[in-house]
Amino acid sequence: CSTLTLKNTFKCYELEKGPPMDVELSREDALKMYTQMVEVRRIEVVCNNLYKAKHIRGFCHLYNGQEAVAVGMCAVLQKKDSVITAYRAHAWTYLMGVSAYGLIAELVGVKTGCSRGKGGSMHTYGDNFYGGNGIVGAQVPLGAGIALAHQYKGDGGVCVALYGDGASNQGQVFEAYNMAKLWGLPCIFVCENNHYGMGTSIHRHAALTDFYMRGQYIPGLWVDGNQVLAVRSATQFAIDHAKNCGPIVLEMSTYRYEGHSMSDPGTAYRTRDEVQTIRTKRDPIESFRKQILQLCLADEEELKKIDAKVRKDLQAISKKILKDREVGLDELAADIYSKNLEPNIRGVSGFNLKHKNVADVCFGKARRTPPSEIKDVPIGDAAFAAAQKKASEESKARKAAAAAAKGKDGKDGKDGKDGKPPSDDNDKPKDAEPKEAKAAEPPKAAAPPKEPAPPKSGDKPKS
Amino acid sequence: CSTLTLKNTFKCYELEKGPPMDVELSREDALKMYTQMVEVRRIEVVCNNLYKAKHIRGFCHLYNGQEAVAVGMCAVLQKKDSVITAYRAHAWTYLMGVSAYGLIAELVGVKTGCSRGKGGSMHTYGDNFYGGNGIVGAQVPLGAGIALAHQYKGDGGVCVALYGDGASNQGQVFEAYNMAKLWGLPCIFVCENNHYGMGTSIHRHAALTDFYMRGQYIPGLWVDGNQVLAVRSATQFAIDHAKNCGPIVLEMSTYRYEGHSMSDPGTAYRTRDEVQTIRTKRDPIESFRKQILQLCLADEEELKKIDAKVRKDLQAISKKILKDREVGLDELAADIYSKNLEPNIRGVSGFNLKHKNVADVCFGKARRTPPSEIKDVPIGDAAFAAAQKKASEESKARKAAAAAAKGKDGKDGKDGKDGKPPSDDNDKPKDAEPKEAKAAEPPKAAAPPKEPAPPKSGDKPKS
Amino acid sequence: MNDRSVINSAAKTFYMSAGAVNVPIVFRGPNGASAGVAAQHSQCFAAWYAHCPGLKVVSPYDTEDARGLLKSAIRDPDPVVVLENELMYGVAFPVDEKVTDVDFLVPLGKAKIMRPGKDITIVAHSKAVETALLSAAELAKKGIEAEVINLRSIRPLDMQTIFTSVRKTHHLITVENGWPQHGVGAEICARFMEDPAFFELDAPVWRCCGVDVPMPYAKTLELNALPREPDVTAAALKVLGKK
Amino acid sequence: MNDRSVINSAAKTFYMSAGAVNVPIVFRGPNGASAGVAAQHSQCFAAWYAHCPGLKVVSPYDTEDARGLLKSAIRDPDPVVVLENELMYGVAFPVDEKVTDVDFLVPLGKAKIMRPGKDITIVAHSKAVETALLSAAELAKKGIEAEVINLRSIRPLDMQTIFTSVRKTHHLITVENGWPQHGVGAEICARFMEDPAFFELDAPVWRCCGVDVPMPYAKTLELNALPREPDVTAAALKVLGKK
């Protein structure tokens, strides 16, 4: 195991301290992450070729250049954690457990695809991987919802919700921020800033290009997203934060080498020079390779072997996939509903198709929440009220203790100045417990659940 | 004219300085604003009574307690400026030029209403007043669009887009912020913070309750919205800012005395005490009355006379309105389209209604943009490109001047390092002029149009 | 959460994932016109949502519907949109004891015959069922027995119940408070065109719908913007050739 | 800008303001299925928008439509939704010289007869017009003369042109790439039920629509998810009782 000091990799926003700058790297981890980065890049090379050969159709968004983000993050995510991302989803799909075969086959549209060829490039799913999403920004509130499920189930998991720099301007992102903060959700918002939307540079689409600050009242961390070790550290830091203090925003500063999608040559809105400079100076794989060699965790030969093996394996996979078939026409009307109610589905000219469920022969099954998992825990406003109640009880306890220490009466735990019982306050959500009576001033916030420090970003008016 | 020093009325966010604290108040202005505040409150009293007597139906959102905001703002808005707000629109409608008669009649649903009774409480319009809007937050992007129209027409007007504290969490508000900032729109975003959404206190709906900071990269100003003079100063300040530097966010801190709408008693989520305290200590009318008396701009007697006259006038209006009739059934199918294409409109049971246009007999007419007003000015991306071009030309001019000063050749105004003409750069929006070739670094923003200083809020990471 | 999210994220995911990810979510809320709330707050979304495969859409009328359909929606593994009517929130209906049972469910996708009849079928959903029932009572006075069908589900549409009824009555009108174009009645008309039941009709199907205008505020206009009992009764008589 | 804003702010304002505030705005963009882009990017919004009074909705097919309808939309004082088809962006059509005139307009609300015929009417919009024309060519080989109508506008629907055609052909099918339920064809069926032209029909109206599923990615499924020439031809023959 070697120790290594990170440089220029983080900027903090509303955080007392960031991730540690000294990181450990074992030979095992180094080789694993290196291999994964090489794999996900190679997968894209294969996809690129298959697209050009017209085996893949429609949209196809490549991840080349951004590999360190997915690999670094997945290096520390655990089985219980979940991920949701946008349409640039290949690397994520693979790292979240879908085989390269299942992934590429999906893009080719054959039956062996992880969505049986019905979803295509943007719609791949796995265990705790809630997919790509073709609607810019739509996955972000869904991610907050998944985080709410983690909180509700108390399973200790966090949700990573990824979105691009372009998506960061979507209103629904801000709605998700607000609710995640209010409810203290274990959500890690990750902006993969590759510096362009669909042909639009960040300066043309975002009024504030410091994407790690855009949570405003949510702490943020800027990360050099082309350094896999920085990403890994930042992610561990973010997981700890999300579990203990609620949401956090990570900006992974990175770059995409290819066009936005296969139909974009990627040269109309940026110079070839710009792309070339990043490729030579900041390539995530190249720079990690150098780090590994410098630390003597592996030698050149070993790494070359990995490269060669990955290349060979994927070539074989790609070849094999091309022999696979699409699903039969009977699946046109399959799996529209998990519990279908109308056996006949309307075809182009009449109700001549039969619905069927093939979910069971696919990689996953429709999972229903078993009654044992349904809990009576407060969420949303109820969670808020519970937190208020807890805070109020703690304050009573403190006062009582203080009073006792001074030898005064403990007032039976009530502290209403005018002697009203606390339940006199009408401002309680349904089902909530009574809490302290309010002052005539507009009410102050109780601490949101699990949030130890109040937000700071708002406390600095200049004059 | 008296001078008066404001206290505790402003907090600045990302502004070098706020409005002046010394304000002038003439007798004329004092009496005008006082009268208006009394009028808009009285209008609401009348509406309240008419509602209880079942003459007004449906939603009805009263403005009591917030009068200083509308009156103070309208005191400095000019004819060329425009306003758009939400459903709590009575005071705004009146102050933007609709008569009390037209307004109240609209609520009663009669033909003399400013929307002929077809719009009701939330849908009233006037010259440069783009209405109430029943969809929380929807008016904010519309307001940014109106500001874009002011910019496009170059008419020197600004748009005031008002929204509540609850609405401030709507995603579309953030989308409007972003585009307003990017395009340097003359838009004044105004959050009327009355401390509650629909039964939800700000601390339960907003993760950051400093609404004047929520533009983040847009400067903001907190204003004591119960002091009409503070509101007036802040508005003048905001107009100047909007015209010269682009958007600004004002938070008008205020309070609503009544329930959210007539169906809400307004006591389930706040204490009676809270309401009472504001009424006695911070009432906008009472405190302005005191200021006027203190400054000897008028005497008690005069103000009482105003009160009495307003009361009497509105009583008369209210009485008269009740004698008015609803529009005829023929107007059910009137004014669906400005230029209708299908003479028969489907009634409940067949195409038995006739479309008609009554717009001409109403207070306004459908206004089409005359060809003479259609300009070929760049907006959006084109405006951005134009600004870039201007900046580039200025920089060339500077360099040429410097070179000339040093006795070197001016290079014909080209400064491409490799001798390429500037038009070699592919990153230009359609219709835009060629601009300078880019460096290999991700591009830097050109100054947005009309925006002299770069945003500051983003420049302070802690570590 | 806007309409596109409902469709794109909830309705399509099960299909796109080839059955791997089901979306057991219920969207519920007031739908259609309330009283005096004007155009922006009065719109029936039944046809919009029901246009989209992957969603199930129900539109309860009375207490039994409201309880039974919502409970079924919650227990269902697919996304269900429950379109409630604000005006019905305050209306109490007598209910059978079984309705209060914790396991009382109303099956999704099945219509309910509210009143049997042999002369004409009146199909409606949500508050329009009330209008249909009032009309049936009125028609009864004229010796006409109308069969009133409460759709309950808009997607899937329980056409079998309607076809069966029409095989008996040979006449059909639809009543809805939503707009006509591409509405619920329109689909029922189209289904008849495409089914042998078409030849059971003794007259074309007729639609009573909300007037094709945004909802006005003024009371008289508002009242006249939605089908009322006399409208439905008149339509029924017309279809029956009695007028 | 989501769908509700289009409806609530643009469509309803003129009515709510009793004609004081018109909203001269054009919403344009690709609509319907493209190629290989799967469920989230393939949806026809024609029926959704056309459901709502206050909007005008057009759906161009060829170059002439695209230019003429867009220009008319821009010059129109009301909100107009222009639903373009991504797959047609790359298709060149020969055009008459007049089409290139700066003042060339295609009137909103009027359908166009693309090919006259006397045996059956085929109504379509957007890319489905192509399918209808292909089918008409195929039918011609069998000696059947189909009249193909390009709707151009979905709201208002130019029913007069369709009625007139059917008075001649006595047979009608509709073709659309959108989903069937509450779709464009459904409304046309309903309008026939309610018009004397109903009695001109020698057979019920038949719809060819997109299959009632989210759009799959796999090529064969995708191809089969939309009506193709043989589907339309078969439907036409069926309606004509020739098969």
Ligand SMILES: Cc1ncc(C[n+]2csc(CCOP(=O)(O)OP(=O)(O)O)c2C)c(N)n1
């Ligand atoms: C709601 C929505 N608007 C527009 C689009 C078209 N679109 C697809 S990707 C994209 C750009 C997004 O850029 P960014 O978020 O930076 O992600 P990146 O592609 O760089 O990974 C746009 C505008 C869409 N799919 N959905």
Ligand SMILES: Cc1ncc(C[n+]2csc(CCOP(=O)(O)OP(=O)(O)O)c2C)c(N)n1
């Ligand atoms: C999009 C939308 N969501 C919900 C509602 C219901 N609603 C009406 S007013 C309101 C509260 C808004 O509060 P705020 O913005 O603070 O304005 P205030 O009423 O205090 O003036 C809500 C939730 C609505 N009209 N539109």
Ligand SMILES: [Mg+2]
């Ligand atoms: Mg990007």
Ligand SMILES: [Mg+2]
């Ligand atoms: Mg409020």
